[in-house]
Amino acid sequence: MFIKEACVENFTDVPKLIHHGANRIELCDNLAAGGTTVSEGVLKATLIYCQAVDVPVMAIIRPRGGDFFYSETEKSIMRHDIQLALDAGVDGLVIGALTNELELDIPFLKEVQQLTAKYGTDLTFHMAFDELQSETQISALTELPALGFSRVLTHGGPKNQDILDSVPRLQVLMDAAPAGFTILPGGGLTKDNLPQLQQALPQLSEAHGTKIV
Structure with a gap:
């Protein structure tokens, strides 16, 4: 099944998007800043609805807009938000962190792995990748x-x-990705230009956007 991941910043539009064909939700606040962590209330309301209709929810963990170099205080906030999301029963997390040298923040990402491992949480590395x-x-x-x-x-x-x-x-990235690891295109992708992207990338299995349906 081709997965259309709809990116939404509150619960209000979730039922409509699912009705129109979204089969995964990425939940984030403050899309104007690239997406930040939603409130616990929004997360719980979305999970209740989506679990009833068997649609997975991916919650972004990002304490602010801007760059992806996080202070220890910000990482502490992220750890707290990760645990809240895990306790609420989220299906997956969308998270990323870089060093000042524009490399993966491996120590922090290992912490994320350790926090989520026993829950079997699906992890997406967000568009910090493009930096x-x-x-x-x-x-x-x-x-x-x-x-x-x-x-x-x-x-x-x-x-x-x-x-x-x-x-x-995107083709280079797909060719370089190991088996079972997914390249998820997003950013300016809509229901109107998705067919063109699918035609250009036949192996595409997932797509992401605020207007993907």
Whole structure:
């Protein structure tokens, strides 16, 4: 089954999006800043509804907009929010962290892996991936599965680039990804241009967007 992951910032639109064909929800607040962690109340309401209709919920863990270099205080906030989401019964988390040298923050990502392992939580590395250098992205595709991640969300190029112009890079990433690890395109992807992306990338299995349905 092809997965259409709808990105939403509150509960209000969730039933409508599922009705129109979304079969996974990414829940985040403050989309204008690229998405931040939602309130516990929004998370719980969304989980109650989505569990009843058998639609998985992925919750973003991000304490603020801006860069992806987090202070120890911010990491403490993220650990707390991770545990709240796990206790609420979330299906998966969307999270990412980098070092000042634009590399994966391996120690923190290992903490995330340890926190979520016993829950069997699905992990997506978010668009912090697009801040990595091209060669670092390729090596990250090996490192992330070892850290418990099952996919990476990526635009495949600069934010202002049409996602259809990202097809060559997305193909490179798909070819480099190990078996079972998913490249999840997003950023400017809609129900209108999704068919073109699917035609250009026949192995595409998932897509992400605020207007994906």
